[in-house]
Amino acid sequence: MRGIPMLLLVLFTALTAGAQHQTTFTRQDTLRGTITRERAWWDVKSYDLRVKPNLSDSTLAGSNTITYKVLKVDSVMQIDLQEPLAVDSVTQDKQSVPYKREGNVIFIDLVAKKQVKGKLKKITIAYHGKPRIAKNAPWDGGLIWKRDDQNRPWIATACQGLGASVWWPNKDHQSDEPDNMTISITTPPDLVDVSNGRLKKKAVDKDGNIVWTWYVANPINNYDVAMNIGHYSEFKDTYSGEGGKLDLSYWVLDYNVDTARTHFTVVKEMMKCFESWFGKYPFYKDSYKLVESPHLGMEHQSAVAYGNKFQMGYKGTDLSGSGWGLKWDFIIVHESGHEWFGNNITTKDIADMWVHESFTNYSETLFTECQYGPEAAFAYITGIRKNIRNDIPIIGNYGVNNEGSGDMYYKGANMIHTIRQIVNNDYVFRDILRGLNKTFWHQTVTTRQVEEFFNQKTNMNFNKVFEQYLTRTSIPTLEYHFEGSQLKFRWVTDVENFNMPVKVTLTDNGYSFIYPGRNWQSTGFTLSDIKKFKVDPNFYINVKEI
Numbered sequence: 001m002r003g004i005p006m007l008l009l010v011l012f013t014a015l016t017a018g019a020q021h022q023t024t025f026t027r028q029d030t031l032r033g034t035i036t037r038e039r040a041w042w043d044v045k046s047y048d049l050r051v052k053p054n055l056s057d058s059t060l061a062g063s064n065t066i067t068y069k070v071l072k073v074d075s076v077m078q079i080d081l082q083e084p085l086a087v088d089s090v091t092q093d094k095q096s097v098p099y100k101r102e103g104n105v106i107f108i109d110l111v112a113k114k115q116v117k118g119k120l121k122k123i124t125i126a127y128h129g130k131p132r133i134a135k136n137a138p139w140d141g142g143l144i145w146k147r148d149d150q151n152r153p154w155i156a157t158a159c160q161g162l163g164a165s166v167w168w169p170n171k172d173h174q175s176d177e178p179d180n181m182t183i184s185i186t187t188p189p190d191l192v193d194v195s196n197g198r199l200k201k202k203a204v205d206k207d208g209n210i211v212w213t214w215y216v217a218n219p220i221n222n223y224d225v226a227m228n229i230g231h232y233s234e235f236k237d238t239y240s241g242e243g244g245k246l247d248l249s250y251w252v253l254d255y256n257v258d259t260a261r262t263h264f265t266v267v268k269e270m271m272k273c274f275e276s277w278f279g280k281y282p283f284y285k286d287s288y289k290l291v292e293s294p295h296l297g298m299e300h301q302s303a304v305a306y307g308n309k310f311q312m313g314y315k316g317t318d319l320s321g322s323g324w325g326l327k328w329d330f331i332i333v334h335e336s337g338h339e340w341f342g343n344n345i346t347t348k349d350i351a352d353m354w355v356h357e358s359f360t361n362y363s364e365t366l367f368t369e370c371q372y373g374p375e376a377a378f379a380y381i382t383g384i385r386k387n388i389r390n391d392i393p394i395i396g397n398y399g400v401n402n403e404g405s406g407d408m409y410y411k412g413a414n415m416i417h418t419i420r421q422i423v424n425n426d427y428v429f430r431d432i433l434r435g436l437n438k439t440f441w442h443q444t445v446t447t448r449q450v451e452e453f454f455n456q457k458t459n460m461n462f463n464k465v466f467e468q469y470l471t472r473t474s475i476p477t478l479e480y481h482f483e484g485s486q487l488k489f490r491w492v493t494d495v496e497n498f499n500m501p502v503k504v505t506l507t508d509n510g511y512s513f514i515y516p517g518r519n520w521q522s523t524g525f526t527l528s529d530i531k532k533f534k535v536d537p538n539f540y541i542n543v544k545e546i
Contacts, residue, residue, distance in 0.1 A: 025397070025400040025402070027103075028103045028104060028105075029400040029401055029402070030399065030400055031078070031102070031103070031104075031105045032080065032104065032105075032163065032172065032173075032400075032401040033173070033349070033350065033398075033399050033400040033401030033402065034399045034400070035173065035175065036078055037074070037076075038074075038076050038077055038078035038107060039078050039171060039173060039176075040071070040072075041070065041071055041072045041073070041074035041115075042068040042069065042070055042071060042074075042077065042115075042171075043068060043069045043071055043176060044066060044067075044068055044170075044171050044176050044177070044178045045067045045068055045069055045120060045178060045179050046066075046067040046178045046179060046180050046181060046182070047064055047065070047066055047067075047170065047178050047181045047182070047225075048064065048065040048066075048067075048181075048182045048184075049062070049063075049064045049168055049181065049182065049183050049184065049225070050062050050063050050064070050184040050186075051167075051168060051183075051184070051185050051186070051227065052185075052186040052209075053155060053185075053186075053187070053227075053229065055145075055153050055155070055188070057130070058130055058133065058143070058145050059128065059129060059130045059131075060085070060127075060128065060129065060130075060131055060143075060167060060168075061127070061128040062126070062127060062128075062168065063124055063125060063126040063127065064124070064125050064127075064168055064169050064170060065122055065123070065124040066079075066122065066123050066124075066125075066170070066171070067120060067121070067122050068120070068121055068122075068123070069118070069119070069120055069121075070115050070116055070117050070118060070119050070120075070121060071117070072117055073112065073115055073116070073117055074112075074115060075109065075110045075111065075112035075115055076107055076108065076109060076110070077107070077108040077110055077123070078105055078106070078107060078108075078171070079105070079106045079108060079125060079169050079170070079171065080104060080105055080106070080163065080165035080169065080170060080171065080172035081104065081105075081106055081125070081127060081165050081168075081169040082104040082131070082132065082162075082163065082165045082166045083103065083104055084129050084130060084131075084132075085127055085128070085129035085130075085131055085166075085167075085169075086127060086128060086129045087099065087101070087106055087125060087126070087127050087169070088126040088127055088128055089124075089125075089126045090106075090108050090123065090124070090125050090126075091123070091124045091126075092110060092111075092114070092121065092122065092123045092124070093114065095111075097109065097110060097111075097123070104165065106125070106169070108123070110123070125169040127168075127169055131143045131166055131167045132162075132166050133145065134158060134295070137156075137158040137294075137295035137296075138158035138160065138295050138296060138297065138298045138305075140162075141157075141158040141159045141160065141161070141162045141166070142157075142158070142159065142162065142166050142167070143155070143156075143157060143166070143167055144156045144157070144158065144293075144294050144295055146294040148230060148231065148253055148294075149253075149255070150231075150255070152230070152231050153191065153229065153230065154229070154230040154231075154253075154294045155227070155228070155229040155230070155294075156226070156227065156228045156229070156230075156293050156294050156295060156305065157225075157226055157227045157228075158293075158295050158298050158305065159223050160223045160298060160299075161223075161350065161401075161403060163222070163223065163401070164222035164223050164225055165222075167227075168225070170222050171222075172222055174221055174222075174223075174346055174347060174348055174349065174350060174444060175348035175349070175444050176444075177219040177220060177221050177222075177346065177442075177444065178219065178220065179219055180215070180216055180217055180218070180219075181196070181197070181215075181216040181220055181225070182200075182213065182214070182215055182216075183195040183196060183197070183213070183214045183215075183216070183225065183227075184211055184212065184213045184214075185211070185212050185214075185227050185229070186205065186209050186210065186211050186212075187209060187210050187212065187229050188209060188210070189204075189208055189209060189210055190231070191210070191229050191230065191231065192210075192212070192229070192230065192231070192232040192251075193210075193212040193214075193227060193228065193229050194212075194226075194228040194229075194232055194251045194289065194291045194303060195212070195214040195225070195226055195227055195228070195303060196214060196216045196220060196224065196225060196226055196286065196300060196301055196302050196303045197214045197215050197216035197217060197218075197286045197287075197302055197303075198214065198215055198217075198286060198287055199212065199213070199214055200213050200214065200215045201213040216286055216301075216302070217285040217286055218282070218283050218285055218286055218301075218302075218442060219442045220301050220343075221301070221342075221343065221346050224299065224300050224301040224343060225300075226291070226298075226300035226303050226305065228251070228291050228293060228303070228305070230253055230292075230294075231253055231254050232251045232252065232253065232254070232291075232292070233251070233252065233253070233254040233257050234249060234250065234251050235249075235250050235257060235260070235261060236248065236249050236250070237250075237267075237268075239267070239268050239271050239272075239288075241271055241272070241275050241280065241281055241284075242275045242279070242280040242281070243280045243281060243284040244284065246271070246281055246284055246287065246288055247287040247288070248267060248268075248287070248288050248289075249287055249288070249289045249290075250264050250289070250290050251289060251290070251291045251292065252290075252291075252292040253292055256292060256310070259310050260292070260310065263310045263329065264290060264332070266328060266329065266332060266333075267288070267290070267332065267336075269370075269371065270332065270333055270336060270367060271288075271336075272370075273366065273367050273370035273371070274336070274337065274339075274340065274363065274366075274367070276370070276430075277363075277366050277370075277430055277433050277434070278340040278341075278363075278433050278434060278437050279340070279433075279434040279437040279438055280437075281339065281340075282339055282340060282343065282344035282437065282441065282442065283301065283302045283339065283343070283344075286301070286302040287302055288302060288304075288336075288339070289302055289303045289304065290304050290306045290332065291303050291304065291305055291306060292306055292307065293305035293306060293307040294307065295307050296308065296315070296331065297331040297334075297335045298335060299335045299336075299338030299339070299342050299343060299360075301339065301343040302339075304332075304335045304336055304338075304339070305335065306331055306332060306335070307331065308329055308330065308331035308332070310329075311329070312326050312327065312328060312329055312330075313325050313326040313328075313329070313330055314330040314331070318383075319383075319384055319387065320379070320380045320381075320382075320383030320384045321383045321386065322376075322379040322380050322382075322383035323379075324368050324372060324376045324377075324379055324380045324383075325364075325380060325383075327368070327371065327372065328367065328368070328371065330364070333363065333364055333367050334360060334361070334363070334364055337359075337360040337363030337364070337367075338356065338360050340359075340360075340363075340437050341355065341356055341359035341360045341363070342355075342356035342357075342360060344437055344440075344441065344442060345436060345437060345440045345443065345445055346443075346444045346445070347444065347445060347446070347447075348444045348445065348446055349398050349399070349446070350396065350401055350402065350403055351395055351396035351397055351398045351399075351402055351403070351404060352395060352396075352445075352446060352447045353396070353403050353404065353408055354394045354395065354404065354408040354412045354447070354470060355445065355447065355450055356408075357408040357409050357412060358394075358408055358409070358411075358412025358413055358415065358416055359412075359413075359416065359433075361384075361408075361409045361410065361412060361413035362381075362412075362413040362416045362417065364380065364413075365377045365380050365381040365413065365417065368380045378537075378538065381413065381414060381417050381538075382414075382537060382538075384410045384413065384414070385410065385414055385540065387409075387410045388407055388410045388411045388414070389405070389406070389407060390407065390411070390473045390474060390475065391405055391407070391473060392404065392405045392473060393405060393470065393471045393472065393473060394407050394408045394411065394412060394469070394470045394471070395447065395470050395471055404470075405473075411469065411475075411540070412469075412470075414540035415465070415466075415469040415470070415540065417538060417540065418465075418469075418500075418538070418539050418540050418541075419454065419462060419465065420538075421503065421536065421538045421539055422460070422462075422465075422500065422501055423458055423460075424513075428457065428458065431457065432453070432454060432457045432458070435453065435457060436450065436453055439453065447466070447470070451463060451466050464495050464497065464498045464499060464500065465500050467495045468493055468494065468495045468498060468500075469540075472493075472494040472495065474493070474494055475540060475541055475542055476491055476492070476493045476498060476500060476541045476542065477491070477492040477493070477541065477542040477543070477544055478490075478491060478492075478502060478516060478535060478541055478542070478543050478544070479491075479492055479544050479545075479546050480533075480543075480544075480545055480546065481545060481546040482525075482530050482533075483522070485524055485525065486522040486523065486524060486525075487504075487506065487514075487522060487523055487524075487525045487533070488520055488521070488522045489504075489514060489516045489520070489521060489522070489523075490516050490517065490518060490519060490520045490521065491516045491517060491518055492518075492544075493518070496518070497517070497518065498517070498518060499515065499516070499517050499518075500516075501513045501514065501515050501516075502514060502516065502535060502536070502539050502541065503535070503536035503538075503539065504533065504534065504535050504536065505527065505532060505533055505534045506523065506524075506525040506526065506527070507525070507526050507527065508526075508527060508528055508532060511534075511536050
């Protein structure tokens with residue numbers, strides 16, 4: 001998700017609490033965040049997850065069958081399952097397999113001679129227990145056990161950062177996505193489960209419960225896998241897009257259908273805007289769903305969780321203070337933007353989550369531009385700057401499941417907007433965004449790959465720009481003064497050899513580029529009055545006259 005208004009202190013604190021401010025890390029952090037030897041030798045091909053929640057005591061029981069490819073011969077497999085959930089059994093080839101537990105990790109001892117390089121194998125982990133209950137979903141996540149407005153059960157999952165292993169056993173690392181997945185959730189007969197992908201089967205078990213089987217045809221990240229159980233009703237629509245006919249499906253609580261029919265009409269306009277800027281919606285095979293949730297929202301792939309209570313803005317507020325943020329529903333736009341950045345393109349390490357959040361935050365600006373024009377978009381993107389803290393670096397620590405600063409939202413979006421100004425050609429900028437989604441289609445990436453893509457497509461070198469905004473807590477300061485008919489200028493930055501171009505007024509007829517470095521430089525100007533000197537406010541920088 002997690003488009004969060006930093007003006008709301010309680011939510012702001014929840015977002016930034018915990019791991020991302022850590023300076024020391026444990027072995028459990030390393031096991032969770034590193035491609036260990038016990039993870040490196042096998043590649044997930046598919047998951048077959050089967051879960052039966054018990055509503056009376058908030059427990060789960062189920063199993064996950066993992067189909068994997070042997071990349072190299074080894075015999076100890078790491079599976080993640082967070083305490084207090086317990087493993088009941090591990091089986092392979094119909095044989096029980098020994099395992100040992102170390103905190104939130106299960107080490108499974110497989111028969112080495114059966115792990116043949118290049119072969120596909122299966123392993124099944126059966127488990128049960130009472131998973132962690134979310135304290136403040138989606139930020140402090142886990143399982144949500146709530147009641148709807150009619151006091152009926154309403155259950156959901158939200159586990160970004162915390163990890164999908166909080167409710168089911170898997171290889172809980174963003175770098176390894178299954179090619180496809182089956183999700184089977186068993187509910188009492190009066191309840192409905194909505195999960196990712198398409199509903200393939202609805203069956204009645206021997207106890208009279210309903211088994212809802214969903215199939216995800218595309219690669220999916222573990223934290224996107226969702227369970228939503230409630231008194232849902234569905235209504236449908238279609239959108240004719242770049243990939244043909246896209247099925248739109250809306251699942252809301254039965255008493256909200258009429259409200260949702262009106263409120264969700266924005267989806268088609270949003271899809272048109274996002275496909276224009278980002279390229280084809282990445283999951284035509286799995287459809288697009290909005291699912292009403294008992295928490296604010298999450299980017300659950302092809303089953304976007306929606307909990308904004310059918311109001312405009314973010315819980316009825318405008319994060320930008322410009323007024324434009326109250327023209328559209330923040331959760332629909334932001335969480336759907338993640339279908340491209342976060343779900344289609346996923347970072348290998350959670351430390352690089354800016355790729356998910358900065359681009360998705362900027363999707364809000366692009367949607368505003370599509371609907372209301374460039375001036376509205378400018379007011380929105382500059383307005384959200386008030387939420388930037390510049391506290392810690394946006395990129396976290398690698399290999400320990402550590403997110404960076406919440407500035408990955410507002411500061412990251414303003415970095416992208418600044419780069420857009422430097423590119424100075426929206427045809428090229430659009431090609432970059434579309435090209436990212438095409439080149440890294442259904443893939444996992446690193447920060448470096450994204451940086452190199454920008455450099456390649458623009459024939460510019462943005463390495464210093466990314467370094468300053470993503471790895472430092474300050475932003476560039478442009479110092480300047482006038483000497484006669486000369487403008488003197490330089491950058492003051494943490495990053496050495498910083499040389500980002502910037503637009504300023506050198507004449508009375510608009511902005512021109514100057515190319516500051518760390519040393520003083522000069523250029524002529526013909527302003528009729530030096531008080532008319534301005535720096536283009538589209539650039540997110542500090543400006544200081546010496």
